[in-house]
Amino acid sequence: MKKQLVPFIAIFFIASCSKDPKIDDTMLDSGLYFDQSIYNPEKYLVSSSNPSPTPTEALKPIIIAIHGYGATTFEWDEFRNWKGLRTDFSISQVLLGGHGRDYQTFKNSTWQDWRQPIINEFEKLESQGYKNISFAGSSTACTLILKMLADHYFDDHIKPKHIFLIDPIIVPGNKTLSLVGVLGPMIGYTTVENSAGEEKYYFHYRPYETLQQLRDVINVVRKDLEKGIVLPVGCTLNVLKSEKDDVADPVSAVLIYKGTKASNGTSINVKLVASDLHVFTRLSARNPTPTANDFINQTNAFNEIANLLTQ
Amino acid sequence: MSKKKLILKVSGFIFILLNLNSNISYSQLNKIDVGLRFQKTIDLYYENGITGQYHFSKRIVFGASYITSRLGSGINSNAIKQDNFTISGAYLFRPNKKLQPFARLNTGYFTADYESPIFNNLQNNSAIFALDAGLLYSFKNPLKLNISLGYNAITGDGKQGAGTLYPVYLQTSILWNLKKSNSK
Numbered sequence: 173m174k175k176q177l178v179p180f181i182a183i184f185f186i187a188s189c190s191k192d193p194k195i196d197d198t199m200l201d202s203g204l205y206f207d208q209s210i211y212n213p214e215k216y217l218v219s220s221s222n223p224s225p226t227p228t229e230a231l232k233p234i235i236i237a238i239h240g241y242g243a244t245t246f247e248w249d250e251f252r253n254w255k256g257l258r259t260d261f262s263i264s265q266v267l268l269g270g271h272g273r274d275y276q277t278f279k280n281s282t283w284q285d286w287r288q289p290i291i292n293e294f295e296k297l298e299s300q301g302y303k304n305i306s307f308a309g310s311s312t313a314c315t316l317i318l319k320m321l322a323d324h325y326f327d328d329h330i331k332p333k334h335i336f337l338i339d340p341i342i343v344p345g346n347k348t349l350s351l352v353g354v355l356g357p358m359i360g361y362t363t364v365e366n367s368a369g370e371e372k373y374y375f376h377y378r379p380y381e382t383l384q385q386l387r388d389v390i391n392v393v394r395k396d397l398e399k400g401i402v403l404p405v406g407c408t409l410n411v412l413k414s415e416k417d418d419v420a421d422p423v424s425a426v427l428i429y430k431g432t433k434a435s436n437g438t439s440i441n442v443k444l445v446a447s448d449l450h451v452f453t454r455l456s457a458r459n460p461t462p463t464a465n466d467f468i469n470q471t472n473a474f475n476e477i478a479n480l481l482t483q
Numbered sequence: 484m485s486k487k488k489l490i491l492k493v494s495g496f497i498f499i500l501l502n503l504n505s506n507i508s509y510s511q512l513n514k515i516d517v518g519l520r521f522q523k524t525i526d527l528y529y530e531n532g533i534t535g536q537y538h539f540s541k542r543i544v545f546g547a548s549y550i551t552s553r554l555g556s557g558i559n560s561n562a563i564k565q566d567n568f569t570i571s572g573a574y575l576f577r578p579n580k581k582l583q584p585f586a587r588l589n590t591g592y593f594t595a596d597y598e599s600p601i602f603n604n605l606q607n608n609s610a611i612f613a614l615d616a617g618l619l620y621s622f623k624n625p626l627k628l629n630i631s632l633g634y635n636a637i638t639g640d641g642k643q644g645a646g647t648l649y650p651v652y653l654q655t656s657i658l659w660n661l662k663k664s665n666s667k
């Protein structure tokens with residue numbers, strides 16, 4: 173009888189361990205470093221900075237740039253900096269729902285919450301009269317954009333011109349994510365080793381509830397891709413994927429390529445990038461320091477996006 | 484792997500299984516089961532195919548299987564077409580009972596077809612090394628049924644390995660004992 177009790181006592185002990193991580197003041201998780209787009213939306217969102225465009229402005233390209241799971245608008249800051257004073261297109265940097273605030277808000281959010289600000293910004297721009305809207309997503313943002321396509325969201329809206337997916341995740345690098353439903357309640361959260369510079373912009377702790385949400389949305393979209401997704405008329409889809417990526421397995425690009433077609437039935441554009449970084453377009457605050465090749469990859473991607481937007 | 488090679492491998496495998504019936508003495512037939520295998524990888528595909536096993540002793544069973552998403556999630560869908568060739572060795576507990584728990588060691592070869600030269604730089608094959616454990620039930624007729632939970636020790640991690648090789652799977656096999664079927 174005593175022997176039979178041992179595993180139960182062990183499970184009880186594990187289940188009794190604290191599920192809340194020890195958060196310190198250097199971390200985004202602490203709630204001391206809210207994303208700047210919350211305080212200064214006019215700096216990040218075109219719908220706030222220019223809510224009444226002239227007819228000419230309304231026709232200029234706007235790209236809604238969206239970050240990935242656990243990140244913030246910081247992920248696309250380098251694209252904004254690279255753009256500099258160019259006025260031939262604008263960038264709206266969207267903060268995903270549940271992100272960029274504190275651990276508890278993140279923990280309580282669902283993938284539908286994450287997606288909502290994308291829809292909000294798109295619909296605001298649409299109602300303000302903007303006609304030339306595109307999307308750029310990194311990592312999980314790509315999954316959320318694909319879900320909008322799979323749900324035929326754009327059937328009742330203006331059609332996006334171009335969609336760029338940077339390191340989309342459909343298959344996780346770490347396959348243990350498939351077991352989060354079983355392991356998650358036991359471990360409570362996972363930890364990410366951010367660099368000192370990343371700590372204010374990326375959650376240090378990932379509550380299992382959000383990992384479960386991540387798993388849910390990538391599974392739903394994988395099945396959507398298996399059935400097939402057709403792009404809105406006139407919209408292009410461009411995937412740029414690191415060849416080695418331990419967060420978003422490169423085979424994700426294969427699934428998107430096989431599962432998505434343009435409205436005329438042609439294949440989408442996929443380019444594999446010789447990189448081992450996840451979200452290779454974000455180099456700021458990386459440790460170790462990015463290589464010269466990493467900077468070339470980043471500039472090439474930014475050029476490709478800008479050229480297609482403005483052609 | 485080219486389609487030709489794949490067809491050759493699969494047909495060779497089926498040929499071996501079918502030949503077991505004719506090349507092995509009648510007394511040995513009670514040691515051989517052949518059948519169908521159905522597998523669901525957690526968070527990924529249904530992969531189905533054929534399987535056979537040879538009862539080397541009361542407790543030791545050797546087997547071979549071919550399963551593929553072509554006969555599962557890949558049917559009329561954009562799922563990746565992938566193939567698994569495995570051989571296995573199993574240990575049966577309670578071998579004289581109808582319900583036999585077992586533990587099994589599997590090894591073999593995995594390959595996926597990415598269908599476009601764009602992805603030539605991505606690894607699409609891998610060795611398989613997996614453990615599974617479950618239950619085998621023998622009916623009075625030649626039918627046997629097994630179900631098990633398996634763990635793939637080799638999976639893709641995004642930097643190495645095949646991306647659609649996942650860790651945990653459930654499988655069931657419907658097996659037919661050749662002697663019992665011949666004696667009818």
